[in-house]
Amino acid sequence: MTSTNASQADSYPGPGERTPHADPLFGPGSQFHEFFNDPRWALAVIRATVLEAAHPQIGAALIDNSTFVAHPWRRLQNTFLSLQRMFGADDEVRQREAARLNRLHSRLNGTDARNHPYDAMDPEVRAWVVATLFESTVTMCRLSGQPLEQHTMERLYAEFQAFLAALGDQAGHLPPTLNEFWRYYDRVVEEELENTEALRIILYKLFDHLPAPALLDGLPTVWAAGRALAGPVIGAITVASLPEPFRRRAGLPEIPGAQTLTQTAYLAAGLVRFVPGGWINAEGVASLLALSPESDDPRARTVMAVRDGIKRAGALLRLITPLPAEPEPTTATGSQRSAEEFFRTVLDQTGDGSLDWPDLAAMARELAGRLDLDEPAETRLYAAYAEWWKELQQALDSDGDGRISAEEYAAAVPTLAGPALIKVADVLFDATDADGNQSIDADEYRTLFRTGFQRDLADTGGTYSRSAFVKEFLSFMSGRQRSTAFDPLLAQA
Structure with missing residues (x-):
């Protein structure tokens, strides 16, 4: 011009x-x-x-x-x-x-x-x-x-x-x-x-x-x-x-x-x-x-x-x-991880030393971006994370300042797999299951995780069922179990 x-x-x-x-x-x-x-x-x-x-x-x-x-x-x-x-x-x-x-x-x-x-x-x-x-x-x-x-x-x-x-x-x-x-x-x-x-x-x-x-x-x-x-x-x-x-x-x-x-x-x-x-x-x-x-x-x-x-x-x-x-690294051996490392590498997405809504919003943003979700599916994912944030605040925010410190998280020794987190897992499964057949195939898996299946699946036919997906997500997000799928998605720099 x-x-x-x-x-x-x-x-x-x-x-x-x-x-x-x-x-x-x-x-x-x-x-x-x-x-x-x-x-x-x-x-x-x-x-x-x-x-x-x-x-x-x-x-x-x-x-x-x-x-x-x-x-x-x-x-x-x-x-x-x-x-x-x-x-x-x-x-x-x-x-x-x-x-x-x-x-x-x-x-x-x-x-x-x-x-x-x-x-x-x-x-x-x-x-x-x-x-x-x-x-x-x-x-x-x-x-x-x-x-x-x-x-x-x-x-x-x-x-x-x-x-x-x-x-x-x-x-x-x-x-x-x-x-x-x-x-x-x-x-x-x-x-x-x-x-x-x-x-x-x-x-x-x-x-x-x-x-x-x-x-x-x-x-x-x-x-x-x-x-x-x-x-x-x-x-x-x-x-x-x-x-x-x-x-x-x-x-x-x-x-x-x-x-x-x-x-x-x-x-x-x-x-x-x-x-x-x-x-x-x-x-x-x-x-x-x-x-x-x-x-x-x-x-x-x-x-x-x-x-x-x-x-x-x-x-x-x-x-x-x-x-x-x-x-x-402050981790235990094998597939276990310490509460401190989980808080630092997974929960504290913004790196400011505390957990608040922007951290969970960042998780939703990353997942929605990878899956290239349209507006209804993206809004549903954000809403599920917002409900989880309310659940976390009620359980862990002991001083009522609107955010959760590493100390509050560690002192509570929480089991985070409550109803709201289960809802997040279900919504994420639905978003990943693009064809709606209630199982995640190799292409859908790669879209979310940017890699092929990393392990033998419990299901036959080379697919990932809702129950297996939710179980692994909850195990990872409860803060103790490492995951070859979810660690690269939410924990790596």
């Missing part, structure tokens, strides 16, 4: 429409499609996430509701999947994903620690999320020495406008022209962004304490060594790439050489684009990081073989490095 065409537009291009010179706004041939598998875009997405977190409303929503601290790899994979659906060529898939995102955002509202309201459906908030993705993509190209030409930027901006329009937002939430966008962007950066708690967690906690992805979970020393080197570097690169007025106003540190390091990192990432086609695939990398060691994916077996070799090397590494030892 040229600037002349953009200035004449009264509204965003609709989903599936094309710009006047017939460039597609979605799918193959779009500008975004060319960037999606660009390795530099990983750095751009991190930068965009920091700019989002600096917005007071978005920062508050992240602190209260997001799983980005406790389950960052799961969050990463879900983000890539959502962007793939929204920017793909299939209009029906895009509309379905837009409806799902709108339902998700409609549930994210409340007040922050200063009693200021936040609402993820606020059109200005949604516009800022899209603005950060667009601007960070432009900055990505500039920092790597390949700035976009004006007409390419205008085409990319039209695609992000169409993305916002696909969500149902009206014209005006993003400026109609690219020139007006830059004035809008500078105003938000200078007047609205803050050094929020969410921003500080991302920059100073998440990078330094990033949990290992599932396939590397058994290599704590190796992961800690790599993280100790990469975490500060990623943080420095991200801070140095942020707009200078915001860095100054937020009091973010100026690290000598950080600007040079940032440009070098973007340039080096850009060089990876020249490896043979198909070697770099954003969705594939994200899904690989989220693979469970028990997965039947051939890539998991390959990585596990490599991991076994790294374990042997890790023994030597522990002898020659001064890194402190990683704490040993």
